[in-house]
Amino acid sequence: MQAPELAVSQWFNTPAPITLAGLRGRVVMLHAFQMLCPGCVAHGTPQAQRADALFRNSDLSVISLHTVFEYHAAMTPVSLEAFIHEYRLTFPIGVDRAGEDGPIPVTMARYEMRGTPTAILIGRDGRIRHHGFGQEDDMALGAFIGALLAEPAP
Amino acid sequence: MQAPELAVSQWFNTPAPITLAGLRGRVVMLHAFQMLCPGCVAHGTPQAQRADALFRNSDLSVISLHTVFEYHAAMTPVSLEAFIHEYRLTFPIGVDRAGEDGPIPVTMARYEMRGTPTAILIGRDGRIRHHGFGQEDDMALGAFIGALLAEPAP
Amino acid sequence: MQAPELAVSQWFNTPAPITLAGLRGRVVMLHAFQMLCPGCVAHGTPQAQRADALFRNSDLSVISLHTVFEYHAAMTPVSLEAFIHEYRLTFPIGVDRAGEDGPIPVTMARYEMRGTPTAILIGRDGRIRHHGFGQEDDMALGAFIGALLAEPAP
Amino acid sequence: MQAPELAVSQWFNTPAPITLAGLRGRVVMLHAFQMLCPGCVAHGTPQAQRADALFRNSDLSVISLHTVFEYHAAMTPVSLEAFIHEYRLTFPIGVDRAGEDGPIPVTMARYEMRGTPTAILIGRDGRIRHHGFGQEDDMALGAFIGALLAEPAP
Numbered sequence: 001m002q003a004p005e006l007a008v009s010q011w012f013n014t015p016a017p018i019t020l021a022g023l024r025g026r027v028v029m030l031h032a033f034q035m036l037c038p039g040c041v042a043h044g045t046p047q048a049q050r051a052d053a054l055f056r057n058s059d060l061s062v063i064s065l066h067t068v069f070e071y072h073a074a075m076t077p078v079s080l081e082a083f084i085h086e087y088r089l090t091f092p093i094g095v096d097r098a099g100e101d102g103p104i105p106v107t108m109a110r111y112e113m114r115g116t117p118t119a120i121l122i123g124r125d126g127r128i129r130h131h132g133f134g135q136e137d138d139m140a141l142g143a144f145i146g147a148l149l150a151e152p153a154p
Numbered sequence: 155m156q157a158p159e160l161a162v163s164q165w166f167n168t169p170a171p172i173t174l175a176g177l178r179g180r181v182v183m184l185h186a187f188q189m190l191c192p193g194c195v196a197h198g199t200p201q202a203q204r205a206d207a208l209f210r211n212s213d214l215s216v217i218s219l220h221t222v223f224e225y226h227a228a229m230t231p232v233s234l235e236a237f238i239h240e241y242r243l244t245f246p247i248g249v250d251r252a253g254e255d256g257p258i259p260v261t262m263a264r265y266e267m268r269g270t271p272t273a274i275l276i277g278r279d280g281r282i283r284h285h286g287f288g289q290e291d292d293m294a295l296g297a298f299i300g301a302l303l304a305e306p307a308p
Numbered sequence: 309m310q311a312p313e314l315a316v317s318q319w320f321n322t323p324a325p326i327t328l329a330g331l332r333g334r335v336v337m338l339h340a341f342q343m344l345c346p347g348c349v350a351h352g353t354p355q356a357q358r359a360d361a362l363f364r365n366s367d368l369s370v371i372s373l374h375t376v377f378e379y380h381a382a383m384t385p386v387s388l389e390a391f392i393h394e395y396r397l398t399f400p401i402g403v404d405r406a407g408e409d410g411p412i413p414v415t416m417a418r419y420e421m422r423g424t425p426t427a428i429l430i431g432r433d434g435r436i437r438h439h440g441f442g443q444e445d446d447m448a449l450g451a452f453i454g455a456l457l458a459e460p461a462p
Numbered sequence: 463m464q465a466p467e468l469a470v471s472q473w474f475n476t477p478a479p480i481t482l483a484g485l486r487g488r489v490v491m492l493h494a495f496q497m498l499c500p501g502c503v504a505h506g507t508p509q510a511q512r513a514d515a516l517f518r519n520s521d522l523s524v525i526s527l528h529t530v531f532e533y534h535a536a537m538t539p540v541s542l543e544a545f546i547h548e549y550r551l552t553f554p555i556g557v558d559r560a561g562e563d564g565p566i567p568v569t570m571a572r573y574e575m576r577g578t579p580t581a582i583l584i585g586r587d588g589r590i591r592h593h594g595f596g597q598e599d600d601m602a603l604g605a606f607i608g609a610l611l612a613e614p615a616p
Binding site for chain 2: 355358359362363445446447448449450451452453454455457458459
């Protein structure tokens, strides 16, 4: 399945908005989290940071999405900004655009994510190649990324 | 030094406000934290939870204080309530009363805390017996508590 | 119950043999392990090392016993000596004397230990005050030790 | 560099001796360890177990070598067998053949290993593609393996 475009209302840690279209040809790891989700704070987000550091000089881009689908008043961009600063997060983080008809934000709905943390891998061809919910094993994630990076650019 | 009284603007997880005066004769562990402090989330708060569970049937009371001294707009009671629910915290948590002259809340100033997490142990006699800042070793903390519980009530 | 005396065929990390009689008045932590017991290597022995370091300047003595009750040919003193060196163990370690009638060594039988790791705490009065089998919580162990150290010498 | 053949004096966990020649076309992870090496027990060997479980249905073969280069009397096959049983190791483990002129065993010398743990990855073409000494990151190791598995058989 072709990866849908991101819908982001506000970006942190990037000088300009990021689109998947602009990353075509690269492998993309999409890390969706909520700042008050314990499994994200303990596992998902540190793992995304490790991936960002490990593959810094490769063709992988680690992009993070704050997909708030509960406690909206508790996880505003003001709180998120403090969280990003306190946890020393350095990869680009987009605030998933609020949904019009319910609590689920737009990108989260487009990707049919089941919750947070979610890790999605998009190949050089722009297709979704892995869609994982919950705690992801480091070695398994590395193997997925290694295989995708080994593919030739389209 | 006699432990100063708590100044709390709002309580969670307790049917009635708590005072140190009302706990006299018991040993008290005061756990001060901020919900966006990584060292609190990773170490201090889980340790307070473990202490609360371990000494549940003893004369120890574990009381927590949300001592916000930075990013006040990011750590409001609304955000704290979601944090408490998401992290399944069950011990009493008081919001340290905002200071009048600066960012430091009242109880934090009274105890001259240096930051978060802080763990303070108060003996049965109401005196401060341990005042620790930062990551505290489980075995060392246990030894302090065990010794204080072994003291006779005044 | 009064703690039975140790029966040791060979000592490591001590200039002279150790007896409980000689330690009377002090609190003793007896750590029984086998060098090929995974729970000892991962939890029990590192915990005994932490206790030894934490209470170094107190009245606690941490004494270790190699209580081999299985795979005797695989855990000889020659292998144990390499283990002690490789794992940088510095507390006194005694080889529990082989039993005459079966695989269980003498001290292990005297204390009716159920397996390894076992942690036993002996009070200043020479009596057994705690007898734990398996993984022991650091904070709980600390509390036991702290309470025993708080007791006056007999 | 073409991977030299293994020199093994005794195998565990395999019905028949294993040769690299017989594995040609597959990716091979060679895990070299010593049963009394703390870094092996804590990190290297559990990682090899995770790799074996994770890639069980792929073209990866995890082969382990007991490369004893110190404390030979402490790490005999008798002790190794108890270690394998106690740690529930299930992948094939070969005892690296003793060297004729010194403490370094034959395969360890052929591969010029610097110590234990060592992780070596051999591609489908039989060439050494990764040669790592010490603690290896799970995600990085996964990426190496994923890339090698993605290569076509020669």
